[in-house]
Amino acid sequence: MQDKKGRMNGKYIVIVGCGRLGSYLANTLSQWGASVVIVDLHEESFKLLSPHFGGFRLTGDAVESGVMRQAKLDRADLLVAATHDDNVNLLVAQTALKVFKVPRVLARVYDPRNDDIYQELGIETICPITVAAELFLQAVTEGRLPGEER
Amino acid sequence: MRIILAGTGRTLYYLCRTFISKGWRVSMINPRAEECRELAQRLKAVVVHGALADPILLEETGALGADAFLAVSSSDADNLVSCQLAALRFGIPRVLALVNDPDNEDVFRRLGVEAFCPTPTIAGLVEQRSALDGITNLVPVAGGAVNITELELPAGAPATEQPLGRLELPEESLVACLVREGRLILPAGTVEPRPGDRLIVVTLPANHGRVLSALLGPER
Numbered sequence: 001m002q003d004k005k006g007r008m009n010g011k012y013i014v015i016v017g018c019g020r021l022g023s024y025l026a027n028t029l030s031q032w033g034a035s036v037v038i039v040d041l042h043e044e045s046f047k048l049l050s051p052h053f054g055g056f057r058l059t060g061d062a063v064e065s066g067v068m069r070q071a072k073l074d075r076a077d078l079l080v081a082a083t084h085d086d087n088v089n090l091l092v093a094q095t096a097l098k099v100f101k102v103p104r105v106l107a108r109v110y111d112p113r114n115d116d117i118y119q120e121l122g123i124e125t126i127c128p129i130t131v132a133a134e135l136f137l138q139a140v141t142e143g144r145l146p147g148e149e150r
Numbered sequence: 151m152r153i154i155l156a157g158t159g160r161t162l163y164y165l166c167r168t169f170i171s172k173g174w175r176v177s178m179i180n181p182r183a184e185e186c187r188e189l190a191q192r193l194k195a196v197v198v199h200g201a202l203a204d205p206i207l208l209e210e211t212g213a214l215g216a217d218a219f220l221a222v223s224s225s226d227a228d229n230l231v232s233c234q235l236a237a238l239r240f241g242i243p244r245v246l247a248l249v250n251d252p253d254n255e256d257v258f259r260r261l262g263v264e265a266f267c268p269t270p271t272i273a274g275l276v277e278q279r280s281a282l283d284g285i286t287n288l289v290p291v292a293g294g295a296v297n298i299t300e301l302e303l304p305a306g307a308p309a310t311e312q313p314l315g316r317l318e319l320p321e322e323s324l325v326a327c328l329v330r331e332g333r334l335i336l337p338a339g340t341v342e343p344r345p346g347d348r349l350i351v352v353t354l355p356a357n358h359g360r361v362l363s364a365l366l367g368p369e370r
Contacts, residue, residue, distance in 0.1 A: 063227055088232075091231065094261050095257055
């Protein structure tokens, strides 16, 4: 992680959802030099952020475009939608892309069955179960994890 | 006409009942099991229990070949995604979403989903009715740009003390008609309104308050 410090300097990133994924991304991207705003419905969720997290916390419902405006989404280089509700992530991602014109938008989606529709609408989705399953299958068939050279 | 309703609560029940009475075939998708049991007992409709934006459940409700899809849940996100699925995956020609946050009405349109929000209409009605006695009706038209208000003139109201033509009303407002004892009187400038008469006035949100003050008096 040391060599990645500074690689996100000057980037403005909005993360919606401060669960395990959202907080991990917020901690890491802020460490890499990005200005991060993290949005969550509940203030207690911010306990997952590291004490070194240098970004902003915003308590509010990202489904309300007023809250997204408060997060200055129109200036963001990247939005990550990482709440536990697929449909909230898809709504937030589309609003970011089409209304706030955020150049890159990523959404975590648990149910991959509607992926084709969201690809069509320009949303990049990441399904943790598909990703994990592929890694498992690769480990099973090749006997080692990708990235392990020997 | 075959319509699919997605959502929860009383709204879903009464909408379904209305559409059935029009002779439409109605299917419903509702994530609350208890409500599904009740709906199935009380209405002649297909009721499917489950998440709103589940493609397999949507197919079970007969999404293929349906004429219309209406999402009325309390989650704007669920309403958006289920409508997009209905339109894009199942090709349902008429798709409409309820939005709970008034700001989302415009957002949904920009995302290609037709949306309606009842909140501003209800808020406007409540505000006007509670602020002013004698106002019995207020309808926003042209997307809220123009109000049509019906009001009853109390004794002593400025409008009852002079002919209509002498009243100083703000520009871009109009007394459209006067109703006296159930009869319509065209509001020519010489007509002298009496207490108990009802006026239908056309106003803009910007001059609404001033028009009402001019007709009913400043303390209103």
